[in-house]
Amino acid sequence: MKRVICGILFFSTLVVAQNKSKNHLPDGKAGSLQNVNCKTCHTCDVPTKQNPCLIECPRDEMITVHQTAEQGPDVIKIDKLTNKYLPVTFSHKTHSQMSAMSGGCGNCHHYNTAGPILACADCHNTERKREDISKPDLQAAYHRQCIDCHKEWSHSTDCNSCHLEKGSPITHKVTKGKDHPKVKEPEKLIYETNYNKGKIVTFFHSDHTKLFGAECISCHQNDNCTRCHDTKNVQTVSSTIPEKISKTGSQHHQPCFKCHANDECSKCHLDKPTGPFNHKTSTGWALTRFHEKLECAKCHENTNNFTKLNNDCVSCHKNFVTGKFEHEKTGLKLDEIHQEFDCGDCHSESNLPDGKAGFANKPDCSGCHDDKSYPKDKPGSLVKVIKK
Amino acid sequence: MEKQNRRSFFKSAGLLTATIAGASTKSVKASPENILSEDRMGVLVDTTTCIGCRNCEWACKKTHNLPAGELNSYEDKSVFKEMRRPDSSALTVVNQYENEKRINFPINVKVQCMHCDHPACVSACIVGAFSKKENGSVIWDTDKCIGCRYCMVACPFQVPSFEYDKALDPEIRKCDFCFERTKEGLLPACVEICPVEALVYGPRSELIKIAREKIKKYPDRYIEHIYGENEVGGTSWLYLAGQDLAKTKALPALETKTAPGVSESIQHGIFAYFVPPASLYALLAGIMWLNKKKKESSEGE
Incomplete structure (x- = not known):
C-alpha cells in the first residue's frame, strides 16, 4: 500500500512539474508565467542562465517593468563617466514618483526584459568610438533621457541644472529622501459634449482611481511633466486643474473605451450631472458594512471587465462554514444549542419572511419554533458589532 | 599632404597636358584617389536630438587652431537670432529654426562641409588641389591652391571660405572632416564632444540603415527623408529631421543630380x-x- 501511495505521489509531482515547465516553453501560445511570448526577449528556443541569448537593444517589443517608486533606489550616483563635472547625484525616487504618473519605469528603463531592471550602463557603451553605433553611448543616453523631459518643462538645456563643476564649493545637490509632492486629483469632472442625446458626461475621477483601481498611467499615458510644470507658459506649478488640451473625439473616448467598450453611449452621456458610483443603484445589490469599504478588486477579480458575482456569502467567503463562522461578527452571538446547527437550518427559504434565500435577510424562527419569532426572541445574545 | 611649389606644379601641369593628349577623357575625371570607397565614413546628424549647445563649434575651432575662447561663452543663445554661415573663423556653425510641430521646441541644425560623394569643388579646382579621400572626406592641398576660389563658386552648399581678412598668404578654409584626427583613429572633434550624440560617426552605408530604422520606428518624430542620402548624388553628412530642412531653409533644396555632373x-x-x-x-x-x-x-x- 505504501508503495502505491508513494508511486501516486511521485507521478503527480511529475505531472505538476511538467505542467509548470510547459508554461515556459516558447511555443508562442503558452507564454511564460508573465504571459509574455519568450521570443519577445530571447533569440534561442531554450534560454539558460549561462546563455540567456537576449535580443540586442533596442528591442522592438517592450515589456513594462512594474515596480513602485519606493522599491527602487533613493538616489543614484552617476560617476561612470568623468569629465570637468562632479558625479551627478540623481534623485531616482523622486523621478520614479514622477514617472509613475505617466509612463512608469519604462519611461527610462525602455526595452527592459521581463527579468531584473537593467541600468543604463548595461546596454549603453561608455566609449563613444565603438562597434555598435545603432544605440547611443552612455553619456548620450543619460543626457537624452534627462534633457528630453527637462527641456520640456524648463525650456532650458542648461548643464548646471544637474551638473556641478569640479572645484565648486558645494559637492553635491541635496536630493536624498526628496518626495514629489502628492498630486491632487479632482473628485469629479463634468464635461459638456456635442453629443445631442446626452450633452453632459460626469466623470468621477476619484471613483476610478480609488474604487475601481485605475492606475494614473492607464489614462494619462501621454501626459508629462509639462502638464503642470511648464514654467514658460504657466508661471508656477498650477495648483488647480491644468488647462484643457484640445483633443479629437476619438482621443477623448480612447481612455474610457479601454473598459467601457461595450457600454452604450447613455452610460456616460446624460442630460444632467450624475452622482458618484453607487453599488445599489447600478447593480441592485447594496453594499453594507464591511463590503462598503472594500476596493472593487477585492471581490471582482477582473477589474477591466466587472462581471456580476454570485451574492451568496460563501461564493467569496470560503471559510464561512458551520463551526468556523464567527456569528458574533453579525452582532448576534449564538447560544450553545444553536451553534451546533448548520447555517442553512435557520437561513433557509422556509425561515425567511418573504421566501428569499441567502444571508442578506434575517430569518425568523417559524421554521422550527411555533411560538417564537425574531427579533422578539433570539437564538443567542446581542453583542457589540465588531468594526474593522 | 605632399609638398609642391608653384613652379613644380606648372612643370608637372605641362607634362600632364602632354600625356593627356594620348589618353582618353575618362582618366581626367577620376584620378585614383577620387574613386568612391564602399566603406567611406559619414556622420548622421539627428536634428531632433540636437540641443543647440554649440560645443561642436568650440571643439572644431580648438582642433583647427582657430581662436575658440571659453567653452562657457558658447552657452550664449543670442547668436541664434541671426542665421550664420560657416566661414574661415568657424568651420561649423549651429543655427536655430522654428519648429512647425512644437512651437516651444526649436530645431537646431549644424552646418559644415557635407563631404559630397561627387564633390563639385574637386571638379572645379583647376590645379587639382582638392580630392575625395577613401574615408569619405573631401580635403585640399594648401600648397597647390592658387586661391582662384572656383571651389567657393562651385560648391552647392557654399561651404569653402576664403581668408579675405588676411593680406598675406590667405587660404581657403572649410571643414576637413578632421582628416588628421581620423587618420589616427580618433573621432571628428565635433562628434567626440557632442553631449547627446546627435552626431554619429560611422560607415555611411550603416548610417543610412540606422536612419531608415529610426524613421520606421518613430514615424511621428521624423519625416521620411534622409537629407544627404541622394542630394547632389549623396553626401557623407546625413541629416534626420522632423520637418523638411530645405523648406525651413536650414539646408539648400537640391536635386539628386551630382553637382559637377552638369x-x-x-x-x-x-x-x-x-x-x-x-x-x-x-x-x-x-x-x-x-x-x-x-x-x-x-x-x-
Whole structure:
C-alpha cells in the first residue's frame, strides 16, 4: 500500500512539474508565467542562465517593468563617466514618483526584459568610438533621457541644472529622501459634449482611481511633466486643474473605451450631472458594512471587465462554514444549542419572511419554533458589532 | 599632404597636358584617389536630438587652431537670432529654426562641409588641389591652391571660405572632416564632444540603415527623408529631421543630380575625342584648300 501511495505521489509531482515547465516553453501560445511570448526577449528556443541569448537593444517589443517608486533606489550616483563635472547625484525616487504618473519605469528603463531592471550602463557603451553605433553611448543616453523631459518643462538645456563643476564649493545637490509632492486629483469632472442625446458626461475621477483601481498611467499615458510644470507658459506649478488640451473625439473616448467598450453611449452621456458610483443603484445589490469599504478588486477579480458575482456569502467567503463562522461578527452571538446547527437550518427559504434565500435577510424562527419569532426572541445574545 | 611649389606644379601641369593628349577623357575625371570607397565614413546628424549647445563649434575651432575662447561663452543663445554661415573663423556653425510641430521646441541644425560623394569643388579646382579621400572626406592641398576660389563658386552648399581678412598668404578654409584626427583613429572633434550624440560617426552605408530604422520606428518624430542620402548624388553628412530642412531653409533644396555632373558633361561632351580642335583644323584646312583653289584658278587665267 505504501508503495502505491508513494508511486501516486511521485507521478503527480511529475505531472505538476511538467505542467509548470510547459508554461515556459516558447511555443508562442503558452507564454511564460508573465504571459509574455519568450521570443519577445530571447533569440534561442531554450534560454539558460549561462546563455540567456537576449535580443540586442533596442528591442522592438517592450515589456513594462512594474515596480513602485519606493522599491527602487533613493538616489543614484552617476560617476561612470568623468569629465570637468562632479558625479551627478540623481534623485531616482523622486523621478520614479514622477514617472509613475505617466509612463512608469519604462519611461527610462525602455526595452527592459521581463527579468531584473537593467541600468543604463548595461546596454549603453561608455566609449563613444565603438562597434555598435545603432544605440547611443552612455553619456548620450543619460543626457537624452534627462534633457528630453527637462527641456520640456524648463525650456532650458542648461548643464548646471544637474551638473556641478569640479572645484565648486558645494559637492553635491541635496536630493536624498526628496518626495514629489502628492498630486491632487479632482473628485469629479463634468464635461459638456456635442453629443445631442446626452450633452453632459460626469466623470468621477476619484471613483476610478480609488474604487475601481485605475492606475494614473492607464489614462494619462501621454501626459508629462509639462502638464503642470511648464514654467514658460504657466508661471508656477498650477495648483488647480491644468488647462484643457484640445483633443479629437476619438482621443477623448480612447481612455474610457479601454473598459467601457461595450457600454452604450447613455452610460456616460446624460442630460444632467450624475452622482458618484453607487453599488445599489447600478447593480441592485447594496453594499453594507464591511463590503462598503472594500476596493472593487477585492471581490471582482477582473477589474477591466466587472462581471456580476454570485451574492451568496460563501461564493467569496470560503471559510464561512458551520463551526468556523464567527456569528458574533453579525452582532448576534449564538447560544450553545444553536451553534451546533448548520447555517442553512435557520437561513433557509422556509425561515425567511418573504421566501428569499441567502444571508442578506434575517430569518425568523417559524421554521422550527411555533411560538417564537425574531427579533422578539433570539437564538443567542446581542453583542457589540465588531468594526474593522 | 605632399609638398609642391608653384613652379613644380606648372612643370608637372605641362607634362600632364602632354600625356593627356594620348589618353582618353575618362582618366581626367577620376584620378585614383577620387574613386568612391564602399566603406567611406559619414556622420548622421539627428536634428531632433540636437540641443543647440554649440560645443561642436568650440571643439572644431580648438582642433583647427582657430581662436575658440571659453567653452562657457558658447552657452550664449543670442547668436541664434541671426542665421550664420560657416566661414574661415568657424568651420561649423549651429543655427536655430522654428519648429512647425512644437512651437516651444526649436530645431537646431549644424552646418559644415557635407563631404559630397561627387564633390563639385574637386571638379572645379583647376590645379587639382582638392580630392575625395577613401574615408569619405573631401580635403585640399594648401600648397597647390592658387586661391582662384572656383571651389567657393562651385560648391552647392557654399561651404569653402576664403581668408579675405588676411593680406598675406590667405587660404581657403572649410571643414576637413578632421582628416588628421581620423587618420589616427580618433573621432571628428565635433562628434567626440557632442553631449547627446546627435552626431554619429560611422560607415555611411550603416548610417543610412540606422536612419531608415529610426524613421520606421518613430514615424511621428521624423519625416521620411534622409537629407544627404541622394542630394547632389549623396553626401557623407546625413541629416534626420522632423520637418523638411530645405523648406525651413536650414539646408539648400537640391536635386539628386551630382553637382559637377552638369558642367562636366558639357565640358567632356564638347571636348571628347578632340572634336573642337579637330573640327577647327578641318575648318582651317577647308579654308586653306578653298583659297589655294581660288589662287590656282586665278593664276590659271
